[in-house]
Amino acid sequence: MERWCNKVAVVSGASAGIGAACTRALIGAGMIVVGLARRHERVEKLRSGLSLEQQSRLHAIKCDITQEDQVLKAFDWTCRQLGGVDVLVSNAGIIGTGELSERDDGPAMRSTIETNIMGTVYCVRESFRSMKRRGTEGHVVIVNSVAGYQVPNLGPQLPSLNIYPATKFALRAMNEIYRQEFQRHKTAVRVSTVSPGIVDTVILPEQIQGIIKQHMPMLRSDDVADAVLWAIGTPPNVQVHNITIKPQGEKF
Numbered sequence: 001m002e003r004w005c006n007k008v009a010v011v012s013g014a015s016a017g018i019g020a021a022c023t024r025a026l027i028g029a030g031m032i033v034v035g036l037a038r039r040h041e042r043v044e045k046l047r048s049g050l051s052l053e054q055q056s057r058l059h060a061i062k063c064d065i066t067q068e069d070q071v072l073k074a075f076d077w078t079c080r081q082l083g084g085v086d087v088l089v090s091n092a093g094i095i096g097t098g099e100l101s102e103r104d105d106g107p108a109m110r111s112t113i114e115t116n117i118m119g120t121v122y123c124v125r126e127s128f129r130s131m132k133r134r135g136t137e138g139h140v141v142i143v144n145s146v147a148g149y150q151v152p153n154l155g156p157q158l159p160s161l162n163i164y165p166a167t168k169f170a171l172r173a174m175n176e177i178y179r180q181e182f183q184r185h186k187t188a189v190r191v192s193t194v195s196p197g198i199v200d201t202v203i204l205p206e207q208i209q210g211i212i213k214q215h216m217p218m219l220r221s222d223d224v225a226d227a228v229l230w231a232i233g234t235p236p237n238v239q240v241h242n243i244t245i246k247p248q249g250e251k252f
Contacts, residue, residue: 001233003137005030008082010075012065012123013092015042016142017201021221022089022228027054029229031087034078036063036123036205065092065107066111075126084134087232088127090120091143093167097159109163117174124178124191131189139232140178140187143224146197146244148172158170168195175242190239192231197246217247 009026013019014035023046026033035043035058043060050058059082064073078085093116096108124140131138146152147161148168171193178191200218223245231240 001029001229004087004232005087006032008032008078008084009087009089010034010036010078010085010123010127011089011091012036012063012119014060015039016048018196018199018221018224019089019091020046021225022091024050025222025225025229026087027057028087032057032059032082033075034059034061036061036065036074036081036092036238038062038064038127057143065123066114068122069117071119071122071126075123075130080128082128084136085127086131086136086138088123088138088140089143089228090118090123092138093143093224095164096162098162099160100162108125112163112167116164117170118173120171124174126191128178128182128187132185132187136188137236139186140189140191141228142191142193143228143230144168144171144175144176144193144242146195146246149195149244170241179239179241188236190236192240193242194224194227194231195242195244196227197250199224217249219245219247 009031011019011023011033014023015037023033023035037043040060040062047055047058061074063070065071094112096112098108127140145168147165148171151165173192175193181190182189196219198216198218199221201221227243227245231243234240
């Protein structure tokens with residue numbers, strides 16, 4: 001990780017859960033971090049819990065990644081004020097419940113697609129533009145899910161996961177598309193996905209949280225952050241395509 005010291009990382013969805021854990025881990029590794037979140041005040045609260053030296057390396061920006069203009073402004077600020085982006089952790093995501101086959105699932109479905117897919121597209125695109133323009137080493141990490149490899153069957157007692165698994169399957173395809181495109185442009189930019197099993201975060205809908213916490217083992221957000229650090233810490237000649245991590249004892 002020494003080569004990333006004082007380099008700039010952008011983390012989407014930095015206000016809680018995996019995003020907050022990645023923010024703390026990257027700061028602890030010596031990086032400068034720009035935390036994007038709709039609830040940027042939570043990133044500021046995270047900042048207040050750091051040492052004074054670490055506080056100087058964390059910047060909170062209010063940004064709804066489903067809004068392209070907000071993403072453009074956030075990355076423009078990062079490039080002007082900090083020189084550019086070296087690492088992206090594209091983490092922001094949501095789960096909408098309600099059955100995909102029903103008419104009333106529209107808002108949940110659209111929000112999930114716009115956040116999980118289009119928000120990732122906007123952030124990766126702007127990060128890569130910065131990396132390519134400067135001709136530097138860069139690393140894009142997309143936080144995916146085991147639901148991007150197999151649609152979990154939670155049983156009739158729990159709600160449908162709606163379009164969420166499909167968006168995660170899309171991220172798996174996008175990871176390979178980005179890998180090919182980054183190579184086509186002859187850049188030193190790598191792309192990896194980290195696909196965790198069930199993680200104890202607020203992304204889980206309330207209807208699901210109670211039952212899962214009682215009956216299933218769960219990962220911690222810090223476990224995922226550790227995987228992100230490992231991926232970006234590998235030598236520049238190593239392409240880490242995907243890391244799958246599950247809690248010990250998970251049945252899926």
